[in-house]
Amino acid sequence: MSHRHPLLRSLAIYREMPWRFALVAGLFVFINLGLVWQQWLIGHALNDVTAGVAVRQQADGSLDGRVAWNWFWLILAVALGRAVLQYAAALGSLILGQALLTRLRERILEQVLRLHLGYHWQHGMGEIVTRTTRDADKVRDALVSFWRQLVETPLVVVATVGLLAWYHPLLALGPLLLTLLGLYIFVLQTERLVELDRAVGAAYDRVNQDLAEGIGAVRVIKSFGLQQQRIDGFAAQVSEFARLARAALRWSSSRIPLPQAVVALGHVWILVIGAQLVAEGRIGVGELVTSLLIATTLVFRIEGIGRVMQTFADARASAGRIWQLLDAPTLIENGPGRLPQGPLGLKLEQVSVSAPGSERDILRQCSLSLAPGEVVALVGATGTGKSLLASLLPRLTDADNGRVLIGNDEGGWQEVRDLQLADLRRRVHVLPQESFLFADTLAANLRLSAPGASDAELLDALHRAAADDILERLPLGLDSPLGDRGVTLSGGQRQRLCLARALLAAPDILCLDAATSALDAIGEQRVLDNLRRQRRHGHAPTLLLIASKESTVQRADRVLLLDNGRIVDSGPHLELLRRNPAYRDLLGIEHE
Template identity: 75%
Template sequence: MIEKHPLLRSLAIYREMPWRFALVAALFIAVNLGLVWQQWLIGHAVNDVSAGRAVIRQADGSLDASLGWYWLWLMLAVALGRGVLQYAASVLSLILSQALLTRLRERILHQVQHLHLGYHWQHGMGEMITRTTRDADKVRDALISFWRQVVETPLVVLATVGLLTWYNPMLGLVPLLLTVFGLWIFVRQTERLVHLDRAVGQAYDRVNQDLSEGIGGVRVIKSFGLEHSRIQGFATQVAVFAEHARQALAYSSSRIPLPQAVVALGHVWILGYGAHLVATDRLRIGELVTSLLIATTLVFRIEGIGRVMQTFADARSSAERIWQLLDEPAAIRSGNITLPDTPLGLKLEHVSVSAADGGKAILEDCSLALHPGEIVALVGATGTGKSLLASLLPRLSEISAGRLLIGSDSGGWQDIRQLQLDELRRRVHVVPQESLLFSDTLAANLRFGAAGASEQQLHHGLHLAAASDVLQRLPQGLATPLGDRGVTLSGGQRQRLSLARALLTEPDILCLDDATSALDAISERQVLNNIRQLRRDQGRATTVLVISSKLSTILLADRVLMLKDGRIAADGTHADLLKTSPDYRDLLGIDHG
């Protein structure tokens, strides 16, 4: 049942907070029982007033109002108690709902971080942001309204019908039937509201995606003078979103009053039929007043249900989108085998990787080997799958067939799918061409993979990446904020800082995916020479796979692999491949003659 209803699955998180949930529910029950008691007291007080018992003239001409004062103070005490309980219930329900929202967002973030890259490429940043913000907020609003919808309203309906039936069966039957009919209309309208809100959510996704791309790509947009067209495109997306939102609002505004009017007919019935019962001495005037008061409470509560049902309809669509994300199966699962504490190499044995859409394989029957401590360059034409191959090493993507092995001849080889993910990604590191720096200080960025690194170690990491000069130019040194994505730095500076961050983790296998493309030849040579010497004093030199199309980089490698048609088409030193491989010469633009 719960698995098929995403909003109920969200509400089920309350089970993780049983005591707080029970306390808030008990408070709401007490508040509503107090309301019924208060209105019952009013009826009895009116009966005493109408019968002349509230104020009695004594034989000496004085007035005895003790009974009247009793009713007054009792009703004031009940109202004050209800007010205190209502305040406590409302505050605690907000706290509880925020705690649930926090847990829901933590699960979304955890899932987003653990999903494979293909999911992110398919769904985009805008959709992820929408589900974490707008959708989660709508679920939170429903959880706050949950108490009135699920706890208060049934209690009010039961109390109203029960009290009216106690007074007279027919007095309670008709309002019960009208309330049930009105709620049935609400439920029928909910499906349409869910459909409309789903369209609103999808339009909001596109707005978020367009906005995030417009901010993230502001340099490109300005470079091509596309500000006006981007603004127009964004305005179009906002207009589509606004139109869907208008349709949803128009539907709810025009349809929700109908069931409210149906329930309100019960008030008319109580007034008319109740007056008849009073006229025939089958109902006292105080009981009629109580009936009208509690019926009025029911009408107002049902009117509130219209707004709450709209909130629930919105939240149902949002919860469905959230659980679609949370239910996405993890394509990459951790193994339980640890790597030996020895230098590592890697092997690809007949590896194939299919395209995400199930089309032609990007890598097909690809085999290669890197020995521990070796620096190997990987070259290939654009689109041959070099970056995909790099993403296989720390299991950011998964192979479709074949085996990827990590280890050495002395320590043994292990299939990457059987290894613990955390240890694998600690010892195998990929530095992509796009250098992502976080909106924090330089020190915080460098410590991203080495949280306990000392200031001396940070300076050493910068030296290894030939980035000491970057530090010297920053006004606050290591404490300098770098801005969003390192916007204050040049491309070459960002690449060197990303390299320093990777080298601080002292990986056993390092893959540079065009990560030196923005470096000059001198800096590049310095970086690779530093990497070549990294940890050699510990007897475990880092194995490096350099993906590059720069001749200066290739010349620094021990060996060159050429990727073509999804497999390694050539393997050897640069000098050997120049002699034996026409494709290699064409790729580098070198005339053999």
């Protein structure tokens, strides 16, 4: 479906629930047919009243009101039936709206998790949160109103024009032309409302982003005494959002009454033309009253469109932002291949990667190789692309040029683009410097990498990660909640728990991206020694240690020096110390 109609694309999700959609649509059809029938009955009852048929005087002077009572009970039954159907339809449309909102949010989350890192670097968390909350809610609100405005309104228009035309074609002509003119004015005004809501949505993105940063960086803000500065900045963002929201509301409030007034002129037309037709005897007083009643229903329905026009305009802009996210290319697609059995090694061949949104290469024709089971340290100045290189291994991002190969000499080497992502990420793991723990128990956090792990296996992983002391300090042991992002723990404790989680997955290639930087020298030595002794199916994992401390690189078989986007030197630590002054400077070691 066209990218120009995002709200219709959202509406198309209803195709996934066809029976419920058809049921609710059918209920609205019967409700509006019942409305026309009810007003037709009122007109005919009024004709019987004016003709003296509804209540007759008997020969003995008593009144016979059986006809009037028949009309009363029939009209009441139709009204009660419509009320029941109206309740069922309103409840059904609300349930359908919630089901659509759930599916829309699920797709947003799935897409966010599929998108490559470059997208997340370019778009802030506040923007994505806005798509999932405010924008999705606005789409839901519009599609709940959809039933009344886009299903009921055409039915009311058709029923009104049809009944008026049945009474006399001239009665239908005026309301039809005025209704079409009013709807046309609504359509013209919608474009401006969409533009205004886009500006409001962008301001809301900035509010969300500022709030997320303020909460996430609360320790930094307190440490530097930035509370008032952040409060003032957030207040300015909120004020700008409120200003734009008021401007949108002011514009819609001043424009919406015009088409409503145009449609309301239909009453004047019916009254003038209807009075002439009654005088000429072409229609009765009952038909004129019915015409005015159903015209009133039409006016109320068109006024309802005016009341929700901004809802639809907002939803159209919100749906556009949602589908902009959902249509973003994932870039990282699943391949058909699987990694060979046995230990795995790593090769980069002339790999180049540019910064997201820029043509500047961070890695430039970078080549390196790690033999299966080898422990290699990677060092380089800040900003040389070490973390970007690590993200290439499990395909969190892809190289622009060159090849990233994983495998061994016996089973062959495969380009990571050709591999199944689940198989690749199960056997190749990158542990970033930023330690992230979920607001759950310690056991639940550890089992993320191995859902079937026993308590004994969890304890073993904690031991190998030198995290036994953490467990001893937690009041409920493995069942202790860790708080939001592990807020109850120190940086070094979080790193060790994340390392235990990685070890529990038992990957064949493990890359530690400064993942032991918060550990003291003794703790780091114990962890690295345990890693070297670890065995999976009889072989040790291949370790890539991205490091900046001498205590880390001393434990590597070989050290790679990354500079200007490529590997410029390689060799044992002591050899590089002796011959490479840039290497000594990076580690802060004086030349003897």
